[in-house]
Amino acid sequence: xxxxxxxxxxxxxxxxxxxxxxxxxxxxxxxxxxxxxxxxxxxxxxxxxxxxxxxxxxxxxxxxxxxxxxxxxxxxxxxxxxxxxxxxxxxxxxxxxxxxxxxxxxxxxxxxxxxxxxxxxxxxxxxxxxxxxxxxxxxxxxxxxxxxxxxxxxxxxxxxxxxxxxxxxxxxxxxxxxxxxxxxxxxxxxxxxxxxxxxxxxx
Numbered sequence: 001x002x003x004x005x006x007x008x009x010x011x012x013x014x015x016x017x018x019x020x021x022x023x024x025x026x027x028x029x030x031x032x033x034x035x036x037x038x039x040x041x042x043x044x045x046x047x048x049x050x051x052x053x054x055x056x057x058x059x060x061x062x063x064x065x066x067x068x069x070x071x072x073x074x075x076x077x078x079x080x081x082x083x084x085x086x087x088x089x090x091x092x093x094x095x096x097x098x099x100x101x102x103x104x105x106x107x108x109x110x111x112x113x114x115x116x117x118x119x120x121x122x123x124x125x126x127x128x129x130x131x132x133x134x135x136x137x138x139x140x141x142x143x144x145x146x147x148x149x150x151x152x153x154x155x156x157x158x159x160x161x162x163x164x165x166x167x168x169x170x171x172x173x174x175x176x177x178x179x180x181x182x183x184x185x186x187x188x189x190x191x192x193x194x195x196x197x198x199x200x201x202x203x
Contacts (some may be wrong), residue, residue: 025161032149036170039145040088043138043173047095050131051079054102057124061109071108075101090169102128139173146170 058072078101082094109115109125116122150169153162161167 005125021157022161022185025158026165029149029153029158029162029167030144032152033167035145036142036149038168039138039142043135043142044091044136045089046131046138047082047098050102050128051098053124053128053131054079054098054105057128058103058122060118060121060124061115071101071104073104092173093169095173118119142147143172146172 008022054075056076078094078097082091085091085094085177106125109121150172153160153167153169166201
């Protein structure tokens with residue numbers, strides 16, 4: 001007869017293997033989720049920096065122009081929506097609203113030579129352009145790690161661990177139709193370029 005301890009030992013061995021698989025999957029998901037959180041935090045910092053730059057540009061344009069009030073209200077609402085956003089998806093939606101509003105503001109700047117000649121406005125445009133470039137890179141980085149995480153929670157056995165421990169799919173930063181092209185900051189006075197930007201941004 002086989003020793004009585006063989007069956008319990010086999011059972012214990014199986015349980016240990018299962019525990020190792022679960023633990024490894026859980027820890028891997030925690031690491032991936034942490035990278036997603038960190039990447040979104042980096043993106044959020046750049047989006048917030050843009051939000052902080054916008055009032056200065058708005059005030060400079062308003063002071064030099066004193067009209068086109070509709071876009072100023074749109075920008076204010078978009079910034080308020082971003083400031084009040086709590087979830088990742090809410091921040092993504094609000095950031096897309098800001099994209100569209102900023103694009104229209106830049107079109108206004110490009111349409112008025114007196115704004116183009118204002119050094120303060122030109123400096124703010126340069127800062128905004130740099131921020132837009134960093135936002136574009138941060139979006140790509142976030143979407144990369146978020147996609148990797150979303151795929152990982154669908155693979156077996158991680159899909160089971162994800163379901164048990166509440167690892168949920170993270171939203172990707174997909175720009176809406178209006179915001180697919182980052183606002184173009186043209187510091188020149190080329191009428192052809194301005195017309196092209198206007199058509200693209202308002203489409």
